[in-house]
Amino acid sequence: MGWFRQRARRWWSSARQEPDATVTSVDDVELHDRVAELLVRELGTAEQANTFPTAVSPARIASWMSENQFSYFIDNDGDLGGLWRGRLFYFFLFGEQAEILQVRGQWHRELAIERLEEVLDLCNEWNAERIWPKAYARVRDNGRVHVVAEVATDLEHGATDAQLSQILFCGLSTGSMLFDALDERYPDPAGAAP
Known part of the structure; x- marks a missing residue:
């Protein structure tokens, strides 16, 4: 049984016990205080945030890239x-107020059109088993199959530096996991010794 379920059962058991005969009614303020005290006792206190969410911009993303010593370009x-x-990988901001951050990666190789069905199956299997990244394939004008990884997050209310960092790392690392799976499934023949 999970920790939360155990706590909830214990709380419910104590809440169902017969009320103290000396207590006839509880006003809203006292009830609020009791609930707040119970939550602090059971869940602990929340720490106050030391930063506030701010709008995400290309400059913030570039700053994050520099701070983490990643090369980038425009x-x-x-x-x-x-x-x-x-x-x-590309970092896009979409929406009326550029509130949707999208981290989009491209696999560094392309596949023959004859492999489209199996690549689509791989992408569908990936999407069914994982939350991130969204995987999809596109056919380019030259008939080659191109695989893309995408993580999109609505940041209408902004993000703290820590939240932005987590989202960017999520997009990069999960996209790399998809591409590693593709590399394993389709090894580069030029990468092996003759």
């Missing part, structure tokens, strides 16, 4: 990108 369209473990 392409001709003004999009921020970088290489992570030899794979290309």
Whole structure:
């Protein structure tokens, strides 16, 4: 039985006991104080945040990249990108107020169109078993199959530096996990000795 379930049962058992005969009624303030005291006793106190969420911007993402010693670039369209473990990732902000952060990675290889069905099966299996990243395949104009990893988060109310860092690391690391699985499934023939 989980920790929370045990605590809830213990609390419910104590709450169902016969009330003290001397207590006839409890006003709202006293009831609030009792509930607050119970929550502190059972769950502990919450620590006050030392930073407040602020809007995410390309400058904040670039600053995070610099702080973590990652190389990055801004392409001709003004999009921020970088290489992570030899794979290309972009960092987009979408929405009316640029409130949706998307970390999008591209697998560094392409596959023949004849493998499209099996790549789609791999992506569907990945998406069914994992929350991140969303995996999908696209067919380029040249007929080659391109695999993409994507983590998108709505940050309408902003993010603290710690939250932003966690989201960016999540996008990069889970995207790399997908690409590692692709590398394992489709080893690079030029990477092996003849």
